[in-house]
Amino acid sequence: MNRKSKPTSPPPSYSSSTNNNDDDNNKTLKILSSLMARKSSLLKQTLIACVLFILAVYAFFNAFFTPSDDNADSNARVTSYFSRTLDGISPNSPKVRIYMYDLPRKFTYGIIEQHSMARGGLVAPVADVSSLKYPGHQHMGEWYLFSDLNRPEEDRVESPVVRVTDPDEADLFYVPVFSSLSLIVNTGGGGASSSETVRRYSDEEMQEELVDWLEKQEYWRRNNGWDHVIIAGDPNAMLRVMDRVKNAVLLVSDFGRLRPDQSSLVKDVIIPYSHRINTYTGDLGVQNRNTLLFFMGNRYRKEGGKIRDLLFNVLETEEDVIIKHGTQSRENRRAATQGMHTSKFCLNPAGDTPSACRLFDAIVSLCVPVIVSDDIELPFEDVIDYRKIAVFVETSIALKPGFLASTLRAVTTERILEYQKGLKEVQRYFIYDHRNGTVNEIWREVSQKLPLIKFMINRDKRLVRREPSKSDCSCLCTNQTGIISSL
Amino acid sequence: MNRKSKPTSPPPSYSSSTNNNDDDNNKTLKILSSLMARKSSLLKQTLIACVLFILAVYAFFNAFFTPSDDNADSNARVTSYFSRTLDGISPNSPKVRIYMYDLPRKFTYGIIEQHSMARGGLVAPVADVSSLKYPGHQHMGEWYLFSDLNRPEEDRVESPVVRVTDPDEADLFYVPVFSSLSLIVNTGGGGASSSETVRRYSDEEMQEELVDWLEKQEYWRRNNGWDHVIIAGDPNAMLRVMDRVKNAVLLVSDFGRLRPDQSSLVKDVIIPYSHRINTYTGDLGVQNRNTLLFFMGNRYRKEGGKIRDLLFNVLETEEDVIIKHGTQSRENRRAATQGMHTSKFCLNPAGDTPSACRLFDAIVSLCVPVIVSDDIELPFEDVIDYRKIAVFVETSIALKPGFLASTLRAVTTERILEYQKGLKEVQRYFIYDHRNGTVNEIWREVSQKLPLIKFMINRDKRLVRREPSKSDCSCLCTNQTGIISSL
Numbered sequence: 024m025n026r027k028s029k030p031t032s033p034p035p036s037y038s039s040s041t042n043n044n045d046d047d048n049n050k051t052l053k054i055l056s057s058l059m060a061r062k063s064s065l066l067k068q069t070l071i072a073c074v075l076f077i078l079a080v081y082a083f084f085n086a087f088f089t090p091s092d093d094n095a096d097s098n099a100r101v102t103s104y105f106s107r108t109l110d111g112i113s114p115n116s117p118k119v120r121i122y123m124y125d126l127p128r129k130f131t132y133g134i135i136e137q138h139s140m141a142r143g144g145l146v147a148p149v150a151d152v153s154s155l156k157y158p159g160h161q162h163m164g165e166w167y168l169f170s171d172l173n174r175p176e177e178d179r180v181e182s183p184v185v186r187v188t189d190p191d192e193a194d195l196f197y198v199p200v201f202s203s204l205s206l207i208v209n210t211g212g213g214g215a216s217s218s219e220t221v222r223r224y225s226d227e228e229m230q231e232e233l234v235d236w237l238e239k240q241e242y243w244r245r246n247n248g249w250d251h252v253i254i255a256g257d258p259n260a261m262l263r264v265m266d267r268v269k270n271a272v273l274l275v276s277d278f279g280r281l282r283p284d285q286s287s288l289v290k291d292v293i294i295p296y297s298h299r300i301n302t303y304t305g306d307l308g309v310q311n312r313n314t315l316l317f318f319m320g321n322r323y324r325k326e327g328g329k330i331r332d333l334l335f336n337v338l339e340t341e342e343d344v345i346i347k348h349g350t351q352s353r354e355n356r357r358a359a360t361q362g363m364h365t366s367k368f369c370l371n372p373a374g375d376t377p378s379a380c381r382l383f384d385a386i387v388s389l390c391v392p393v394i395v396s397d398d399i400e401l402p403f404e405d406v407i408d409y410r411k412i413a414v415f416v417e418t419s420i421a422l423k424p425g426f427l428a429s430t431l432r433a434v435t436t437e438r439i440l441e442y443q444k445g446l447k448e449v450q451r452y453f454i455y456d457h458r459n460g461t462v463n464e465i466w467r468e469v470s471q472k473l474p475l476i477k478f479m480i481n482r483d484k485r486l487v488r489r490e491p492s493k494s495d496c497s498c499l500c501t502n503q504t505g506i507i508s509s510l
Numbered sequence: 511m512n513r514k515s516k517p518t519s520p521p522p523s524y525s526s527s528t529n530n531n532d533d534d535n536n537k538t539l540k541i542l543s544s545l546m547a548r549k550s551s552l553l554k555q556t557l558i559a560c561v562l563f564i565l566a567v568y569a570f571f572n573a574f575f576t577p578s579d580d581n582a583d584s585n586a587r588v589t590s591y592f593s594r595t596l597d598g599i600s601p602n603s604p605k606v607r608i609y610m611y612d613l614p615r616k617f618t619y620g621i622i623e624q625h626s627m628a629r630g631g632l633v634a635p636v637a638d639v640s641s642l643k644y645p646g647h648q649h650m651g652e653w654y655l656f657s658d659l660n661r662p663e664e665d666r667v668e669s670p671v672v673r674v675t676d677p678d679e680a681d682l683f684y685v686p687v688f689s690s691l692s693l694i695v696n697t698g699g700g701g702a703s704s705s706e707t708v709r710r711y712s713d714e715e716m717q718e719e720l721v722d723w724l725e726k727q728e729y730w731r732r733n734n735g736w737d738h739v740i741i742a743g744d745p746n747a748m749l750r751v752m753d754r755v756k757n758a759v760l761l762v763s764d765f766g767r768l769r770p771d772q773s774s775l776v777k778d779v780i781i782p783y784s785h786r787i788n789t790y791t792g793d794l795g796v797q798n799r800n801t802l803l804f805f806m807g808n809r810y811r812k813e814g815g816k817i818r819d820l821l822f823n824v825l826e827t828e829e830d831v832i833i834k835h836g837t838q839s840r841e842n843r844r845a846a847t848q849g850m851h852t853s854k855f856c857l858n859p860a861g862d863t864p865s866a867c868r869l870f871d872a873i874v875s876l877c878v879p880v881i882v883s884d885d886i887e888l889p890f891e892d893v894i895d896y897r898k899i900a901v902f903v904e905t906s907i908a909l910k911p912g913f914l915a916s917t918l919r920a921v922t923t924e925r926i927l928e929y930q931k932g933l934k935e936v937q938r939y940f941i942y943d944h945r946n947g948t949v950n951e952i953w954r955e956v957s958q959k960l961p962l963i964k965f966m967i968n969r970d971k972r973l974v975r976r977e978p979s980k981s982d983c984s985c986l987c988t989n990q991t992g993i994i995s996s997l
Contacts, residue, residue, distance in 0.1 A: 288984035289776050289962070397974050405965035410972045417974040474958045475776070478892035479986065485897045487884050487904040488992035497775035499966065500983035505975035 118185040119470040121252075122193035123172045124240075126200060128152070130233050131169065134201040137208045137224045161296040161380040162203030162256035164274070164465070167455040169199040171462045181459055183467040190242050194473055196251045198237065198271070202260035205229050227263045234264045246480045252469055256294060258376040270479075272472050274465065277400050279327070279376025288400060289475070289499055292468045295402045295453050295461060296380035300360040302387040302454065307443040309367055309436050315343035316393065316431055317366035319359045320374075320381060322348040327373035330395060333422050334372055341428040346370070363388035367439055368414070368431050372396060383453045386412070391442040393431065395421045403452050403464050405471075412445040415509040430510055605672040606957040608739075609680035610659045611727075613687060615639070617720050618656065621688040624695045624711045648783040648867040649690030649743035651761070651952070654942040656686040658949045668946055670954040677729050681960055683738045685724065685758075689747035692716050714750045721751045733967045739956055743781060745863040757966075759959050761952065764887050766814070766863025775887060776962070776986055779955045782889045782940050782948060783867035787847040789874040789941065794930045796854055796923050802830035803918055804853035804877065806846045807861075807868060809835040814860035817882060820909050821859055828915040833857070850875035854926055855901070855918050859883060870940045873899070878929040880918065882908045890939050890951050892958075899932040902996040917997055 127133075132152040139145040139155070149155060157166040171179070172186050179186070187193050208224045237243045243251060248270040255261040255273055258280045269285040274294045278286050305311070321328075322335050338346045345362055349355040363369055369385035373396035385392040392413040401409055409415075414431075421427050454460040489495065614620075619639040626632040626642070636642060644653040658666070659673050666673070674680050695711045724730045730738060735757040742748040742760055745767045756772040761781045765773050792798070808815075809822050825833045832849055836842040850856055856872035860883035872879040879900040888896055896902075901918075908914050941947040976982065 283983075283985060284987045287986065288965070289986045397976055401969075404968050405961045408968045408971075410968075413972075415972050415974055468961075471958075471961045474892045474955075475986065478775070479988065481891050481895045481897075482888075483988050484895075484993075485900075485902050485996055486988060486992050487902055488994060489884055496770075496985040496987040498770060498983040498985040499774065499776045499962065500771045501966070501970050501973060505973050506971075507975060509972055 118183060119466075119473055120187045120192055120194045121172065121184045121197050121466075122187050122190045122195070122242075123169075123197045123199055126198070126233075127236065130200045130229065130236075134205050134208065134229070138204055141208050141224065157201075158204070159297075159299070160204070160207065161299055162260075162276075163297045164256050164294050164455060164461065165199070165201050165203055165254045167297070167462050168197070168254060168274075168465065169201075171466075172197060172199070182463055183470050193242075194250065195272075195469065195476070196242055198233075198251055198253045200233055200254065200261075202230075202253075202255050203257035206257050206260055230261055230264045234267045238267070247483065249480045249483070250476050254294075256296070258378075272469060272476070274469075277376050277378035277398075279378070279398075284496070289497075290472070292465060292472070293400050293402045293404075294465055295383045296378070297455050297461075298383040298387045298453060299380060300356055300363060300384045300388065302450065303364050303389045305364075307389065307440055307447065309439055312365055312367045312390075313343075314345050314362065314366035315341075315428065316368045316370055317345045317362040317390065318370035318372070318381075319345075319347045319349045319355065319362055320379075321350060324373075325375045327377055327396065327398065328375050330418055330422075331372045331374075334370065334395065334427075337422055337424055338370075338428065343432070344428055359384065360388075363390045366390050367434075368393050370395065371413075373399070373418075382413075386446055386453050387450055389443045389446045391439060391446070393427070403468065405468075406464075407449055407452065410509050412442055412449060413509075414442075415506065417505075417507050420507050430508070434510065605670060606953075606960055607674045607679055607681045608659065608671045608684050608953075608956075609674050609677045609682070609729075610656075610684045610686055613685070613720075614723065617687045617716065617723075621692045621695065621716070625691055628695050628711065644688075645691070646784075646786070647691070647694065648786055649747075649763075650784045651743050651781050651942060651948065652686070652688050652690055652741045654784075654949050655684070655741060655761075655952065656688075658953075659684060659686070669950055670957050680729075681737065682759075682956065682963070683729055685720075685738055685740045687716075687720055687741065687748075689717070689740075689742050690744035693744050693747055717748055717751045721754045725754070734970065736967045736970070737963050741781075743783070745865070759956060759963070761956075764863050764865035764885075766865070766885075771983070776984075777959070779952060779959070780887050780889045780891075781952055782870050783865070784942050784948075785870040785874045785940060786867060787843055787850060787871045787875065789937065790851050790876045792851075794876065794927055794934065796926055799852055799854045799877075800830075801832050801849065801853035802828075802915065803855045803857055803880065804832045804849040805857035805859070805868075806832075806834045806836045806842065806849055807866075808837060811860075812862045814864055814883065814885065815862050817905055817909075818859050818861075821857065821882065824909055824911055825857075825915065830919070831915055846871065847875075850877045853877050854921075855880050857882065858900075860886070860905075869900075873933055873940050874937055876930045876933045878926060878933070880914070890955065892955075893951075894936055894939065897996050899929055899936060900996075901929075902993065904992075904994050907994050917995070921997065 132155055133148070135155045135157055136145055136148050138158060140147070157163060171182070176186060184195075190196070205226045208226065237248075237251075248268060251268075251271040253261065253268055253271045253273055255275055258276055261268060261273075262280055265281065265285050273281075273286050273291040275281070275286060275291055276294065276296060316338070318334075318338075320331075322331055324331055335346055335348075338344050345366070347358075347362075349358070363384060367390070369381070369388065369390035369392055371379060371382045371385060371392045371394045373379070377396045377398040377400065379396075382392050382394070394409075394413050394415050395418055397418050401407070416427065416430075451457045451460045452464050455462060486495070619642055620635070622642045622644055623632055623635050625645060627634070644650060658669070663673060671682075677683065692711075692713045695713065724735075724738075735755060738755075738758040740748065740755055740758045740760055742762055745763055748755060748760075749767055752768065752772050760768075760773050760778040762768070762773060762778055763781065763783060803825070805821075805825075807818075809818055811818055822833055822835075825831050832853070834845075834849075836845070850871060854877070856868070856875065856877040856879055858866060858869045858872060858879045858881045860866065864883045864885040864887065866883075869879050869881070881896075881900050881902050882905055884905050888894070903914065903917075938944045938947045939951050942949060973982070
């Protein structure tokens, strides 16, 4: 598939069996895009006219009034994304330019095939990748980002980034590996029927091969990876090769499996899990929400997730609380949907790592999240004040018998409505297939890293050898005060 | 002086005795601004027409085609500077809004008075602050930033930030204290004649009083200072109160006196010293540059600056090298100007702290800087690749007898010309009174911190108490390889 010479065919849609509201979404999207097509040509003409006029005035000004010693052209050699030639983009807000690698098929569609073959859905690789369906799961953000950059640029006008096909024009390089899907190719047990004929898939081999390939790329070597963006949504994704890719901007769910020198809030971007239960479309209010607090999920987890069993002990005797053990299945997802759509609060304890997909299910359910996970990091926190949409409770306080239930019972309906209103307002941030949703917000956050990336690229190359004892880290530290509960 | 109700009078110019090329600059500026005034009205009309049209199309689109659940208005409550109402600024690139505190006079003009009184220039405070002249010195960046924000907004169209007079509209708050001038009020010895009558000035008291004042301000308390910008150009400025202001974005020359939890490349902005010798206006080339390497400055410094004496030992016997001990004086400045304008390379060893003003004198002199300061941090390094304009040499290597002089002698004229071309291109970044110079670049860098600032503000308020043993810092770390010499 050569993306440079011909326009790509629209990417295949993800498996429709995984989201029950896909059909409705598709219809709405079709109607919307036909409306937008008509309207956008008017808009486009106007914009082009305006931009051309502004450019003409700018060029006139530049040619006649700029003293020669600070002529814009003469700055071209200086590494700067502010002094790029104008190409219809306002000089004050050039969109960040992303080049998406045309990865060898085994790192993208090949993983979908392997996943399907391991489950008996396919018996052999297919000729036409458009027949492949990315399976639904909580880390399908990697699919949405890949699909977004594959859309024609005219459909991407609202995006904070522009895709370029010439790597020389790029500010950043996106590596669209399906690293989280790769992790679960062999899980699930089923599909043994077909897998005998195929060599057993190895996620770790995939990781090694990807980085071997990457390290051969001119643009990776040029800046030692600093200007690359790699998705590793599952806390275990890409873990084997993390030390070789750590300079890149990593798109991660949390830092549960990563060392502080590999990943940080400063360098990387926290992305949300893809919600797995349906968006609540009813009215705000508590009339149909008779359950005080709801939780359904695995009672027993490792590490930080040990809190779960303790919370079960404290909460399972409370009358208006539903707290149930359950693993991922279509049936359980239906029960969780029902529970989250009919409860005032939804419990979000830590899992094996501080984050869990349940938070994003709660948000789209307008079920006020009660977060009991002291080390959690949250997506888009520069623009979202989570105290307005969630309740934070320190773990040791949440475990005091009676505390959580009685505190939540005391919250007024008015206050719950305020939380719900806040949740409704930020819903789009957590919907990957929203036209101005998660995908755009992730690119926005990635774009904001660019000055720091450019800085690290320049600085790294001129740093002289220092005493090995001196660590060379720049940090942003919080004051260690902390709240006990945000209620 | 009430800045809200009436336009401010133009700020007084800084002492004309300090920069010999002021008059020329002023004439050029006057001609330029009269040209710009004519042209800008045409430009403005066009822009207004375009913006209005775009807004109309946008409003039409918004009213008819946006599904109600993601209406832009409904996002207003979410903390976001992207969802601000449009006010003639492109929604993709809203300028960052800065509120400048109208500080009590003792923190701004009062310090100029004290400085002048201590030297016998004034006998008592003046009634009209416009008669006060800010004295020339290497940290006068604090004067230029203050003056810039005092200019009428119509003169600031090229600035990356817009000044707002209502603090409720502000993204960031600038504290325009003359913290570096305050440090030197009592230095210099002279002027005892008048100082008997005045209580001896105390910089440390000034610092305490400033922070006492700041901590009473609603907008400081609201976000614990994270969204404030404080200038502390001299490495010793504001040092006594650093722990109370460390959340702010600090404008600093280096981190020589600061702990890693107080200041960092991630949180703060490195600003250049104000150059103290004249810009070289001649042609590129080496015809009139017969000296290989030039240095004039204090041979004996503390800490990292001990390197200087060692470099003297190694270099003072080289024939084509001029290395002279000299302290700040008008006469020495004249000699340094002469030396820097007639040398190919200028030596920049560390001072008491890693940075030194000499680097910026070398840049405007087109004298290729030779930086021997392993821990130096450099301004605007996201857009400037310093390897293109300077030579970096590891300290221990630079001290090898014969190494530096012979290495520099081997640099071809062609290569020197390339360095000079690079220096010429970036000169404007280091000229505070350039219409698109240092001041704009500082505001640009400050603006880029906003997402991180908003993030810290939101995150800090919801963080639950953690184990005290866990540090809560997010870091950006370099690989510790390092070069020995960039030549």
